Amino acid sequence: MKKQFILSIAFLMVISFSNCKKELDLSTNEYYDVSDFLKSKNCQTKCGIQASCEGKKIRLQGIIDEINVMPSQHVFYLKDHAKDKFKMEIKVDSVISEVIFDLIQNQLSGKYRIEGIVEGFDKPTNFTCERGYFMHLIKESDLSIY
Numbered sequence: 001m002k003k004q005f006i007l008s009i010a011f012l013m014v015i016s017f018s019n020c021k022k023e024l025d026l027s028t029n030e031y032y033d034v035s036d037f038l039k040s041k042n043c044q045t046k047c048g049i050q051a052s053c054e055g056k057k058i059r060l061q062g063i064i065d066e067i068n069v070m071p072s073q074h075v076f077y078l079k080d081h082a083k084d085k086f087k088m089e090i091k092v093d094s095v096i097s098e099v100i101f102d103l104i105q106n107q108l109s110g111k112y113r114i115e116g117i118v119e120g121f122d123k124p125t126n127f128t129c130e131r132g133y134f135m136h137l138i139k140e141s142d143l144s145i146y
Helices: 002-018 034-039 097-106
Strands: 057-070 075-079 087-092 109-125 131-135 143-145
Touching: 034 057, 034 087, 057 087, 057 097, 087 097, 097 143
Parallel strands: 087 131
Antiparallel strands: 057 075, 057 109, 075 087, 109 131, 109 143
């Protein structure tokens, strides 16, 4: 009985620690996976309240979501290479749009690294609201294939 109780407590502790959000040091030159960034403490906030990741230049890595490449709208999506449901909308400055989308179209299957400024917005639904994010790509040199 005592052994079962101890195992139950240990199991609950593992579950509670797995739900902890990690805070990322966005001031480093490290590139983060899309899922790690979006699930981090830096992006956790309520609707209407700016998260600590907003307005900062961040570095993400992932793959291009081939279905969501929209050159006419200057938008594409970077998705996590391991967790398909995590995506970041990338808004490309119109000045560099043609060059960026030519590069993407020529190497859709590559792994990408992107630097840009993150902006947040509220995504209300029927009964809840959550904070969403997108990134501004301003310079050609802020996109690379690795």
